[in-house]
Amino acid sequence: MKLKINITFFLLLICATTLSSQSRTASDTILDMINNRLDLGVKQEIHMSREVMMQQGKFPLTIDKNNNLLFCDTTSWTCGFFPGTLWYLYGYSNNKQVKQYAQLFSNRLEGMQNATNTHDIGFIVYCGLGEGYRLTKDADYRAKIEKAAQSLCTRFNPIIGCIKSWDRGKGVYPVIIDNMMNLELLFEASKLTGNPKFREIAISHANVTMKNHFRKDGSCYHVVFYNSDNGTVVARKTRQGYADESSWARGQAWALYGYTMCYRETKKLAYLRQAQKVAAFILTHPRLPKDKIPYWDFDDPNIPNTYRDASAGAVICSALIELSQYVPQAVGRKYLNVAKTQLLTLSSSSYFARIGTNGNFLIKHNVGSMPDNLEIDVPLPYADYYYIEALLRYRKLILGETLF
Numbered sequence: 001m002k003l004k005i006n007i008t009f010f011l012l013l014i015c016a017t018t019l020s021s022q023s024r025t026a027s028d029t030i031l032d033m034i035n036n037r038l039d040l041g042v043k044q045e046i047h048m049s050r051e052v053m054m055q056q057g058k059f060p061l062t063i064d065k066n067n068n069l070l071f072c073d074t075t076s077w078t079c080g081f082f083p084g085t086l087w088y089l090y091g092y093s094n095n096k097q098v099k100q101y102a103q104l105f106s107n108r109l110e111g112m113q114n115a116t117n118t119h120d121i122g123f124i125v126y127c128g129l130g131e132g133y134r135l136t137k138d139a140d141y142r143a144k145i146e147k148a149a150q151s152l153c154t155r156f157n158p159i160i161g162c163i164k165s166w167d168r169g170k171g172v173y174p175v176i177i178d179n180m181m182n183l184e185l186l187f188e189a190s191k192l193t194g195n196p197k198f199r200e201i202a203i204s205h206a207n208v209t210m211k212n213h214f215r216k217d218g219s220c221y222h223v224v225f226y227n228s229d230n231g232t233v234v235a236r237k238t239r240q241g242y243a244d245e246s247s248w249a250r251g252q253a254w255a256l257y258g259y260t261m262c263y264r265e266t267k268k269l270a271y272l273r274q275a276q277k278v279a280a281f282i283l284t285h286p287r288l289p290k291d292k293i294p295y296w297d298f299d300d301p302n303i304p305n306t307y308r309d310a311s312a313g314a315v316i317c318s319a320l321i322e323l324s325q326y327v328p329q330a331v332g333r334k335y336l337n338v339a340k341t342q343l344l345t346l347s348s349s350s351y352f353a354r355i356g357t358n359g360n361f362l363i364k365h366n367v368g369s370m371p372d373n374l375e376i377d378v379p380l381p382y383a384d385y386y387y388i389e390a391l392l393r394y395r396k397l398i399l400g401e402t403l404f
Contacts, residue, residue, distance in 0.1 A: 027398050030340065034395045037347050040355060041362055041388055042093050045086055048360035049101035052082070057108055059083075062368070062378045063359035074112050077120035080128030081381035083109065087131035088388045106132055106141070113144040116154045119165045122182025124148075127385065130188065142192060149189030149198050152182060156201050160231040161208040163201070165223075172234055173226040177213055177251045180206065180258025187265040199265075206262045210274050212236075213255070218281035219247040219298075220255045240369045246299035250367075252282055253315035260323045264404065275323055276331075282316060283338055291345040292316075292338050296367040307376060310351050311366040311383035317342040318390040322403055336397075343394060346387055353379070363387050 058071035059079045086102035125148035133141035155164045165176045183202040190199035222238040241248030259275040293313035320339040324332035361379030368375025
């Protein structure tokens with residue numbers, strides 16, 4: 001009897017060792033891939049920096065039909081993503097040249113902390129400087145983050161309970177789902193300053209958006225128009241989606257990421273449940289491709305003969321990696337499996353550009369705004385930013401590190 005027990009134990013030990021070895025091999029394989037893409041990202045972004053630095057006050061925007069690099073300045077909501085990407089890559093590589101470029105392009109954001117004419121100040125200042133401050137503790141970056149939060153709060157209307165998105169039209173108050181992404185700036189500023197006002201405004205905005213932006217199936221509208229005087233909903237529309245009642249893919253991505261982040265910052269279960277509802281809509285949608293990179297709008301009638309939006313895929317991927325850490329293990333594994341598929345897809349030659357191509361951007365096949373016939377099937381800086389963020393997040397999990 002004793003012998004049988006020992007033999008059984010020995011066989012179980014061999015089985016466990018084999019499974020552990022297989023698990024390590026699988027982790028090692030994807031870790032190798034992640035490290036490779038991050039290394040290539042460092043090289044590609046150095047090439048990009050050398051080209052863009054000669055353009056005074058400019059940032060990379062996209063490419064034209066002849067593959068020429070196009071630039072933007074701080075009037076574009078996308079201007080913070082390039083310095084933010086450089087900071088992410090510096091944190092990974094400790095490459096001094098990358099740090100110098102990150103500082104150079106961060107300096108070009110000077111003055112945007114004072115902007116009160118845009119809700120995108122979170123995208124611009126926090127995505128641009130947030131990781132830089134975490135890595136360097138630069139007092140100037142901290143001051144700009146705090147000032148940017150003050151500027152964003154000037155756009156808050158307590159009657160409506162939301163931050164205004166666009167300064168257009170009389171008597172109406174537009175709020176877009178993208179605005180959820182700017183709340184992270186407010187949460188960070190509240191922690192840095194100890195001022196609860198920033199946090200309270202972020203929570204108010206998240207609560208009102210959760211009430212008015214979503215359909216029963218977990219999908220969201222792009223724009224909700226409120227009455228400026230009494231805060232009632234006037235209309236629910238789209239600006240970048242296929243139709244008012246369609247589900248614009250990047251909008252769903254912003255919603256997923258935004259409520260996942262809000263749960264991280266508040267631990268309010270309502271936000272976690274909302275993030276999971278959005279995730280369920282996306283991941284169970286019959287028109288989500290097998291490689292998990294969505295079409296630009298889930299309801300485009302031309303699917304599958306229409307464009308993918310890799311930027312939406314990258315945002316969803318990064319959000320799912322974080323969300324996986326807040327749910328029961330079995331559910332978390334499902335989220336991570338989808339995120340892994342998305343990372344592998346985005347890291348394949350179908351989406352990840354060869355060095356020296358794609359205008360030195362990393363990710364191909366993104367869509368800016370189909371209704372405007374703007375930035376269709378081109379590289380975009382926010383796709384690179386969230387792709388790199390997703391790689392780094394998944395890498396931390398493999399290495400047993402905490403995400404935040």
